Amino acid sequence: MNNKIVFITGASSGIGAACAKVFADAGAKLILAARRNERLQELVEKLNLKPSEFYLLELDVRDRKTVESAISSLPSEWSAIDVLINNAGLSRGLDKLYQADFQDWEEMIDTNIKGLLYMTRYIVPGMVSRGTGHVINIGSIAGHQTYPGGNVYCGTKAAVKSISEGLKQDLLGSPVRVTSVDPGLVETEFSEVRFHGDRDRAKKVYQGMTPLTPDDVADVVFFCATRPIHVNINDVILMPTEQASATLVHRQG
Template structure:
């Protein structure tokens, strides 16, 4: 049984991963900004697992540190950190980009990951054990038009994952970087600021990945033997050949 902390656990990949790992017998710390959703998930999942909730915004260092440092002693030894929280906002040329959207993506996808990791890594190093899983994207592999800033943030996640592995392997800490392709979650709804019609077109004409597919992949990495590190994993739906190309019926 492991103690697992999942950021962005109230929806999508984070929620699916937290639930799967809970059902596999682990203790789960679910993190997010929506207290009512966190409480609801705790009530539901407590029927089969130990669940602890932390409400904070990964973009706020003070909130991150205060929340994680407030964990009871019995929850402080985090075995697995899943840096899932992140966002995409807007899909337009760089010169037409909204700088508030840029800040949100950089603060959430890059700085938030760093803030949470910096708070948890010391404990892992001290225990000479741990596993960090960072959720990147195939957008890190190939920049696409109108998505420059989002792609840049996910490329940063790849680089940070590599750097973490270089710095932490000698301390027994495994680092895994996951690059999902097109996954049908609220991702596009958030990117297009609630425009359901536009979001639906992203997943039209083919079978996209589901959040549960990525959760399965993460669980495989978490459950791999101690001597095995899955360093990088790229996952596409069968209809997608590379980040920019999806074959639709």
């Protein structure tokens, strides 16, 4: 990965920040994108990156025009993206479908599906023309198994699964690779965002068990990205040892 250009969305925290660390340690050059620019600044300071090793983008992937402008305006030395990690995503609420908040739906669909599509559409053509590249989408066990209250979130992650499979088919004959990394319970800001900042409720999601860490997921992403060029890992499902499915979790006490 030395001097490879890795573009990470949702890089300001959680899995995105963990991916930034593991790829930076391997000598990659990072394009880090997120809505919270101050968190990106803190991340590059924490990683002790030199100015030549990173490029920051304050970016909301839901805004297609902004995404288009950000990609087309990249300096020439940053435009040949080798790896795109579509990590930006979120969940909102656990309401029954017929009682849910419309705004929660919009935010999940716009971020998890449309944002991923925008990034892919503007970056993959360059990979195809250069004859090299790898798209890694951060999916979820929710894309494989629907759980109570998950309805729309699970639908968006099922879409990520289908989009990843469809993109792989469309790229057949091209050396550009596509991978979906689909975790179970990972302790990040995910649950806090889902419950609109209710930290006590968010903590209960991981109570009595040992969830995955963002570093665990980043390790798998890095493994997928560093296989020989003739190897494409299509899909990886990883879960804590104490989780057997989207709904089956063993908790102590």
